[in-house]
Structure formats: C-alpha cells, structure tokens
Amino acid sequence: MTIRRVTLTFDNGPTPGITERVLEILERRRIRSTFFVIGRKLDDPAAADLIRRAHAAGHWIGNHTLSHTVALGDRPEHDYAVSEIEGAQQRIGSFAHAEKLFRPYGNSGRLGPHLLSRPALDHLLAQKYWTITWNNVPGDWKDPDGWVESCIALVSGGSWSVVVLHDIEGACLARLPELLRRLEDLGVGFEQDFPDSVTLTRKGKIVCLPQGYLTDESRPR
Template identity: 65%
Template sequence: MAAKQVTLTFDNGPTPHVTDRILEILDRAGIKTTFFVIGQRLDDAAAADLMRAAHTAGHWIGNHTFTHSVALGDRTDRDYALREIEDTQQRIGSLTRPEKLFRPYGNDGLIGRHLLSRAALDHLLAERYTTITWNSVPGDWKDADGWVETAMAQVRGQDWSVMVIHDIEAGCLARLPELIQRVTDLGATFEQTIPRSVILTEAGRTVSMSPDLMAD
C-alpha cells in the first residue's frame, strides 16, 4: 500500500503568540504548509508580521476571506464577494502565491452550497484564483480532547488528506506536535502541494467544481 499523504493547512490566523509557536513546531519538523489568513486580522501589525514570517519560512499564504462571517453562498451579491476576496488579497500583497490561493469560509468546516455564490465563482475564475477546499476537518477548535484521534482516522481513511486546523487561541497548537508524531509514525508523508480533488478553480478554469458547492 502506498504511503498516505497529508497536507496541513492552518486557517483563521494569523494569531500573535499562537502562529509564531506553530511556525517553530513546523520548522523543527521540517514541514511546509499553507496559512489561509483572514484579511481583517492583518490590520493588526503583529499578525501581519507573522504572515511575513510564515512566508519567509517557506510556507504558502492563502486568502481566507476578509471577515470570515457570512459564507459567500449565503450572501450572494457581487459587492460582498469582491470585498471578502479582494480586501484580503490586497493585504496579502506581494506575499501571494502566483496562483493566488483562496479558500472559502465553510461555516464549521462544512462543504455545501453555501461555499460560493455565482458572483464569487465568476470573480475567482476571472481573476485566476486557485480555489481550495479540504477533505479533513478534525475539529481542533471544538474538540480539544478528541481531534487528534479524528485526524488520524481521516488520515488512515484516505490516500491524501488536506487537513484544516487552526492557528487561533484554543486551536491545534497544544497537540500539534502529537499530531505530527502520529502521522510520521504511520509512515505518512507531509506535502505542501494540494491535490486536484480539492481544487475548485485554477488558472481561470473549473477543476473539481460541482453545482453542489454554489448557491443558486
């Protein structure tokens, strides 16, 4: 059996005193990841510094909406989509990947029609964003005791896990070293790249997009 693959992604930061410690853990483990940042958090200079530190360390920076409040499919007007996407992209600035990584707000990690609106999809295509979802949400922010078990079950259960965990207070930090150790013990490999199965749009085209991921 081929080794399992795991792509770690850290959402909803940067968070001072959390993201910096996660960067140290990843550095020690030699793991490169993606940080999907919330735009309005970057107006805090300390948080913006941590985004730069992550970028300097070789992690990728992705856009995870500006307010992270109402999913794009739950508020379908074009202006809302543009603000949520572009106000964040502007703050990421030159730290963006050339392929412009964007992850919609899932509202508790859910996959469904609330993820995108038609206006949001059209914009992501026109501006050539790489729109990325996930296939592993172990629930670090709501299940401090159980999330590593959940994560390991998800890693064992599929060939390539794209895992959403969080660099927030009460997120994954406390048990991240344990997760890394257990994934390593399983013989799985950490990847920075993202499989096409969770890429909705790329370079102006749809990839694994489905009508079930967009509001009418």
Template identity: 30%
Template sequence: MSSATTEPDVPAPAPVGDPAAGRNRAVSRRRILTGTAAALAGAGVTLTGEVGYDEATAGKKLPVYGGYAATVHADRRTPPKSSRVDVVWSVDTTRRLVALTFDDGPAPNWTPRVLSILADTDTRATFFMVGRRARVHGHLVTGQLSRHEIGNHTWDHRDLAKMTYEQARYAIGRAHDELTRLSGREPTLLRPPYGHLAGSTLLAANDLGYQVVLWSRQMLESQFTHDPDGLVDYVVGSCDPGTILLAHDTGPADRLVAIRGLAAMITGLRRRGFEFVTVSELLAAATPAA
C-alpha cells in the first residue's frame, strides 16, 4: 500500500524487451525465475511501461485479452496454472492471533531497528520485501530471518495494477529469485504495492504459485505523527483475532512514529491475550468453514 521511496544507491532497472515481437508467446516459469532479462527480451515480452492502463482513464473499452485487466492469457489457449488464487485481508479464527507485517524493506534506516525490537520482544513477523532493495541491502537481514517470514513485494515497487501479465510476472518473478537467494526459502505470499490489483496480477500470481495477502488494519502513521501514544492505543484497541497488521520498515519520516511505538504495541496486544504469528501461521489457524 505504501509509497515507494527513492534510494540513490540502488540503480534503476534498464528497459528491456521488444514490444513488436511475439507478444502472445508463452514464457515458461523456468525462464521467469532464472531472472534473465535477455531471455525474456528474446521471447518478445515487453517488460516496461503501463500498456493498457491509459485506456481506462480515457473511457475506452478495455481489451478483452491482454493489457492489465484481463484474467485470461492473451492466446486464449493457455489455462491458468491452478484452479484458483486466494486474496486475503484477514483470517477467520477464534484464536487471538495477529500477524504483524512490514513492507518496503530491507533498508538501512529502519530495518535493523525493527529486527532488534522484534528480537527483544520475542516477536515473529512477516516482511514483504522489495527485490531490488534485498539485492543491495540483504546483508542487513542475513542470519536474522530464521524465525520470520519473507513475502514478495515485487522487484521495484511499481504498481502492478498498471502492468500487463508479462510485466507483472517479470516483476514478481525477478523478486522471487532474489528473495529465494537471500533467505534460502521460496516465498509464496505476494503483497502488491499500494494494495493495487488487476486481472493480470491475479493471473501472474496464479501461474507463479502465489497467494495474495493484503491487510485488515494498518498503522495510520500520518494521522498520529504528533500523537505517538494515540497511535499505540489505536493499534492495540483495534486489532481482532485474525488481523493482518500493516507496518513499514522504511519510508518517509512520519512512519517513525510507528517504529518508536512498536514495542509498546506488542506489549499492549499481548496484554489483551494476542499471540504474534507469521502470515502463513495465521492462515494455517483459520477456522474451517462450516
């Protein structure tokens, strides 16, 4: 959901791809997850731009196949990899569980501080990491991920709702490679930047084996910039069993109010009987449907 921040030490990705050649050619999971831009360019996949998005704002009819809105493959022959993809805001459970999540890192300003607070309070969390930042700042979390979970927040935090299937698949797949390399575990949870989804996002997530995780509560840092105690009270008082709570471990300065109050939030929620778990653990604790 958060705004992407600019980090001068991270180079912008170079544009690749040939939009004129072979748009409808299938690209295998293996080629995506090897992260080779050259292979994708050779397959004629457009990796940059926001094809199709302007048509919505212009009031034109969207293409039935292709573009960002379509939930089926442009060749109309290739079926989705599985029968469904789940989108989760929270989990129905009778247990007093909450999943604390952090978006947009890792970054040197706050990620080490967050990890330190979590270690001091013996708290598990899920970090939705940006692949490009993980490549540059992965050393900040090396050796500290065993008890936490890593989710995919795309390669460079661009809006998935403005991307074609090929672009979305590349953004998710390239981050997948980097996060797998960093943690030694393949991520299975995707949080789209800004919480934005399109049909192409769901199709790419399905084909890459991801579950989409949003959130049911968030820190609302900008509303409590000058009232840190108020933010703690809000977070502690508003969480319900099964809440997925959104926070950030980098970003604009107003978010620091949440980092400063993080330990107090954890303490307050525990006093209410809550246990902190990863998102995957929370999903596993869902109450079975009747």
C-alpha cells in the first residue's frame, strides 16, 4: 500500500486567540506546517508576534498577499501585483521562508484564471518566489459539520494532499485534533514540503502552471 502524504497549511491568519492554539495542537503531535499570512494582519503587534512564535517552532511562514481582497488576476495592473506581494513580504520580514513562499488569493479556495495576472507572474518569477496552490480545500470555514470528513475523503483519494485550513475565528480550530487523529489512524506521512503538482513557480522558473491559472488579457472584462 502506498503511504499517503499530507502537507498542512493554515491561511488567512495570524489571528490572536486562534493561531496560538493551532500551534499548541500541532506541537503536541510534532507536526510542522506552513502559515500563509495576510500582510495587513501583521500591522497588529499581537498578530505579528504569532509569526515569530510559529517560526521559532519550526513552521514555515508564507506570503498570502497584503490585503486578500481582490485576486491578482482580477486586477491585472503591475503596481497592484507588486504592492500585494511585496507589501506582505516586507511585513513578514526576517520570518519569511528563504525561498519566499507565496500563495495567491483564491477567493474561497477556487483555482482559475483569477489567480494570477501576467505582471504578477512576471514579478514572482523575477523575484524568485516559490508560488504554491493547493489540492485539498475541505471548507473548514463554511462547513463545520462536514469538513473533517471531506478532508479525509480527499486525502484518501490522492497521493499527496496539500490541505488548506484557516487559523481564523470559526474555522478549523475546534476539530483540528480530530482531523489529526484520523489522519494518524490512516497512517499518513506528514510533510512540510510541497509537491511540484501545486508549485506554480520556484527559483525563477515555472514548475507546473496550468494555462487556466493566468488571466487571459485578451478576454473582454
């Protein structure tokens, strides 16, 4: 039997009161993950302190845009892309992963042409970002009764799940211990790394960029 691999990621934080509890739950099981943080949230010193703690505990800190409001492909100007990417990266500062992890805003976990504009892609390549998407979005923020089951089903159906959870109010926290127990019962291998299948760019090169992830600028808007 092939061992299924699982990489956990926590998006849209950090959130004081939530992120520290997520960190405790992960620490108990010695699981390392990545926190894809929203730059604006780091303007709150209590939130900024949480990325220091997460980083000290061995988690990776990734950039999940400055404002998390309009997807890069939906506003394809060069200046917008640079301010969304670099504004967050500056705030993350020395806690950033050495390979500059970046995850575009998907707007409810959707994959599609809204993810990236051409200027955003060019910037991510020129600045050598490791751009990551996902393949397992169980919907922790909108389906409190079903998301654990959805996650397990997606893990069981794939070889390497990159799971998107949220360290925000009313999302994964209450049932995270249950999810981790069930994943351990399944015998999954927890990874911190990301497979090429969810890597759009790395080290200045395109790795796996489906055509449908880039805004078609010739399309009427």
